[in-house]
Amino acid sequence: MLVSSKISPKTTTRKAQIIDTSLEMMCRMGYQGTSMRDIASAVNMEAASLYNHISAKEVILSETCFQMAERLLQGLAEVNDIYFNPIEKLSLAVKNHVKILTENTFAGWVFVHEWRHLSEANRNRFVALRDEYEKGFTTILKQGEDEGVFQDVNNKFAVLTILASLNWVVEWYKPKGGMTPEQIAEKLTEFILSGLKKENN
Amino acid sequence: MLVSSKISPKTTTRKAQIIDTSLEMMCRMGYQGTSMRDIASAVNMEAASLYNHISAKEVILSETCFQMAERLLQGLAEVNDIYFNPIEKLSLAVKNHVKILTENTFAGWVFVHEWRHLSEANRNRFVALRDEYEKGFTTILKQGEDEGVFQDVNNKFAVLTILASLNWVVEWYKPKGGMTPEQIAEKLTEFILSGLKKENN
DNA sequence: GCTACTAACTAACATTTGTTAGTAATGCAA
DNA sequence: TTGCATTACTAACAAATGTTAGTTAGTAGC
Known part of the structure; x- marks a missing residue:
């Protein structure tokens, strides 16, 4: 060696x-x-x-994508299990997402951008996990609506837009940059919540 | 033939x-x-x-990327030239962006995702145009702040987050889908503005 | 010291890649 | 009718692709 x-x-x-x-x-x-x-x-x-060390090139991609998906899902599940207040839930879900993406910048980037190149079977499994994740966010939004804390919005649209801003973090986050993951999460939550809280308009 | x-x-x-x-x-x-x-x-x-018909494969990519960039920039320039009210400006900038991306779904997708594969020279030119475009949005936010219409936010952060949600449109927009480009633009503007207007919190 | 395992190597494979050269058939302008 | 531009073709290229086969040096356990 x-x-x-x-x-x-x-x-x-x-x-x-x-x-x-x-x-x-x-x-x-x-x-x-x-x-x-x-x-x-x-x-x-x-x-x-x-x-x-690796049985095929695709394993690099698939292992990364599924690992990240699992971590995100687990974090979201914990949030949904432990907490009750929808605002708190959303805030923690955002924090979870940003934390996991910024913890490993490269894996985060690949997870967000390169999953398309998975083989069809893996891609289907992956998309299923992603849909499940989206559903977790939808649940939070719905709860917020029901409790009168969030505005009545098109949930699908809102979730996709929220996840868009969350995922974009991989594009410009630099570990040595001006903001820590916690600060980013906080700012994003602010940005999102101020557009959702009822007492606004 | x-x-x-x-x-x-x-x-x-x-x-x-x-x-x-x-x-x-x-x-x-x-x-x-x-x-x-x-x-x-x-x-x-x-x-x-x-x-x-085409001198090289890359021309397909470069022509698309630059055409889209030019269209977006021109639209934004018009908005910044003609209108004065920052809220109106932002709303029209969003409408312009969504319109151009949804007008040609495929070109929009390629513009958002595939510009990375441009040759180095072209990529540099492209990134310069993109930076210019971001600057246009920053100008609107700054004006809004100065006039006391928008909150005091980290402009770079805000612009990137806004563009993230705008670009994500290419991901899920389907011409036959439930929302027209105009409706999408309106909803996005709502989402963004409610998070920016001062009279909130 | 023998065995088994790990992790590296060289050589080669069958495909696939973007692209060029050279050649025809077509249609329009002179 | 001649000539030119357009647009298609076949054939081939050199390079790069993911992967397999077979081999070998070093290391750990018995």
Whole structure:
């Protein structure tokens, strides 16, 4: 082994290293624009050697997409289980979303942009998870409406618009940038809520 | 010529036909996922024959991206020139944006998502236009602040979030769907403005 | 010290990629 | 009728693609 990644023997496996590097490259050049040879040379090995760690290129994409989806869903489920106030729920759902996307910037970007290149079977599974996630947000909005805290809006439209602004975070968030994930979440919540709270207009 | 597209001899050129078909395919499979042979067989010809109409694959992408950028910029410039009231300005800027993106769904999608695959030179030019466009929105927000109509927000943050929700339209807008572009623009404006107007909270 | 495993290698594969060269058939203008 | 521009074709190119086969050096457990 020429290149040893023995900083911490088990926590950072070679596989994780390959995936991390791949994700970073896919952010710059896209999934289809990043070849196995590109990835290999970035981690200082031959393309064929990658297959000792990863069974196929698509696994890099699918593992990332599903991991992120699971994390988002789990966070949202917790919020919906524990809290009662719709405003609080929405605020925490936003915080959860921003936290997960900014925690791993590259995975976040790939999750938002590159899932389209999943194989059909995986793409279908993925879209199902995404729909479930959207449903979680819809539930919060509905509850808010019922309790008279939120305006009466087209829920589908509102959820999509909200998620749009949340997902866009991956586009411009930089860890060393001016705002922390918490500040971003707070500002986004403000932005969204001021447009939803009834006592406005 | 086996396939004749003589519905209206000059308005729909073969080139336009090729580009339209390409854009539709790129929406489904991405720029890199759409090969010249894919495009060719979709318009019933050989890949090599495409080069009688288009000098390179990238031209399909670059022409689309720059055309859309120009249209958006021109619309925004008109709004900023003619009107004075910041709320009216913002509302019309949103309407302009939604109109142009929904007028040609495929071009809109490609414009939003695939510009990354432009060659470096073109990408730089493109990003410059996009920055200019963002600046136009920033101007409106600033004016609104100065006149005390809008809240004091982080302008960069607000503009990016606004554009995020505007661009997301390409993701889910369907011509035969429930909402017309005008209705979408109106709802988006409502959503954005209620989060900006001072008399809120 | 033998065994089994891990992780790297070289070589090659069958496709697919964007694109060029060269060649015909067509239709319009002179 | 001649000539030119348009638009299609076939054939081929060099490069790049994801992946497999077969091999080998090092390491850990018995």
